[in-house]
Amino acid sequence: MPMISFDPNRPDFAPYGLSCVRWSPSPMRRPDHHNEIELNLLHSGWVTYLLGGRKVRIRAGQMSAFWAAIPHQIIDFGDEPDYFVATIPFAWFLQCKLPERFVQPLLHGEVMAEPDETRARFDYDLFGQWERDLRDTREEIKRVVLLEMEARLVRLALALPNKEPSSARSRRRNPVLNDGGLNKVEQMACLIAQRYLEKLTVEEIGRSVGLHPNYAMSLFQRTFGTTLVEYLTHHRVSHAQRLLATGDEKIVDVAFESGFSSISRFNEAFRRACGCSPREYRKQHRIDD
Incomplete structure (x- = not known):
């Protein structure tokens, strides 16, 4: 099957739906965002995303998951990457009621990566099966894929380190x-x-x-x-991080382009989220052309 690459002319926020395809990376002229959970599995090479203003490298042999409603953009790749991209509808993902230690970081912009390298061979076979199955239009086959995706996400969630005591988890459930x-x-x-x-x-x-x-x-x-206001602010700060890392706009212009109503509110929210000023962030994370 031919590999797919990003179409910069696709409508903004257009859904991919339930899918699993072979992907060919290319530097993206603009970020993509869509309301699905995205899974990446590289067989070789590596890919670097700008995800919500942070650089994140996805490596071969390690299944990774992130929420694709957060703007993400391939900015670099190497060693002839060959990989699968699967997308899972967000409403279905929420209804799976996966463990909080997996869901909450994911919904706040974290990339959740499989820590067990021995699962890679199993995952290559699994993603290949999903790719073949989703060419089939039967609803029964789609249901099988969704069940297998849910089981795989449960395995990933259980493999992640559990850093909270059980009492704290119980209070937050x-x-x-x-x-x-x-x-x-x-x-x-x-x-x-x-x-x-x-x-x-x-x-x-x-x-x-x-x-x-x-x-x-x-x-x-x-x-x-998190609150609605904090969540809205998180998206705006992520947008500002991307502008600071990739452009030369004045800080005040970045603030207003990112949805903030004043430079003081922008500086306060940015420092609270990033631990540094917008100017310091640009110096540390500037991506050269």
Whole structure:
């Protein structure tokens, strides 16, 4: 089968849906973002993403997962990378109710990578099977793939180090939400990912999904472990990180282009999130052409 590469003309935030394809990397002229969980599995080589303003290298033999609603852009690759890219619909992913120590970092922009190198051969066969299966249009086959993807994500979650004591995990465990609740949360997250550069308010976000602002905030925090405002700010800071690392705009222009209403709010939010000023970040992370 021919390998696929990024199309810079694809509509912004267009979904990939449930997919598994062989991918050919190329430097991307703009970031991509779509509301799916993305899995990468390299058979050889390496790929470097600019993911939410941070450089992240994906290496061969280590399945990696990230939430693709966060802007991501291939900026470098080497050693003739050969890899699979799988995408999993976000609503389905949430309904799997995977362990929090896996879900929460993922939803906050972390890349979750398989720590057990011995699983690589199994994963190559598995992704190859998914690629072949998803050429089949039968719903029964799609269901098999989804079940296998869920099982693989559970294995990844259980393989990650558990850094919290059990008592803390118990206190933070999310309440059970019905499908409607999950759908509302997904809609809010999707709205923020699409419109974080605009002047969004909690009232507008809640109204867009038919919820009272107070209930919208409560539901979102119980699911994501963060407030709507903090989540919106996270997207804006990530956008600013990308601009600082790749462009020469003035700091004040970066602030307003990233959705902040004032330079003081931008500086405060950026320092709180990154531990340094925007100017210091640019010096440390500047990507040369």
